[in-house]
Amino acid sequence: MNGKLIINTNLLRKEPEYRTNSCVVEKAAAVSHAGFESLKRHPLQDNYLIEANADLMRCDSDNNYHCLLIYDEEQGDGMLIESEGAAYARYSQYVPNAKLLYEDHIRTLSQTQKQESTEQIAAEEIEEEIQMDISM
Template sequence: MKANFIRKAVNYELIPQDEFVIEKEVLIEPDLFETFIKNPLDVYDFIKENIELMYCDKDGTFHCILVTSEQHDFGILVESEGYHYARYTAYLPKTSIRS
């Protein structure tokens, strides 16, 4: 198993705290998804094409896209804050998405 470890965590950093809304699921090819998860700060057309869906509202809720592929059992939440790269990201297992 794998997990992300946070160095010298304080103030509940280990527990997810941010509210989010998935505005759209963006399904991409597995090879592009692998490239994206290795280089999330690169510029991507799928982020640029959905830029109007990503923002943080007045209550602090992240409105984001979920980027994934059919072959992966997880996705990456992206809120670009108006940029063409993944400025804010979060790992999300597909099993945690409610239908």
């Protein structure tokens, strides 16, 4: 389409408000394009990946939905799923560019952990120097 950005989504008509839920991605799984298209076309059919991860999905006492993110490894869109123990997508939402969102999150988390580790080492070295100065 002439180099234009395309976002796969459903547009809602005259929505009076957008209510959202906090969804915690407990696990992300990349699937083939064919596998994702099948899930997208038949979300109410039993799915081996949903069934295998049913124990990760629930709604906690703070109304946080713990979900499985299944995304198309080739095109990048995904589905956020909370199955309530079922083998199908009982609660779900289509997520455009889910792969990019997930990969960016992992990259940011890794950088944050690396920085915290470096800061921890620096703090421990300063503590050791202080202890050495005190004991002298």
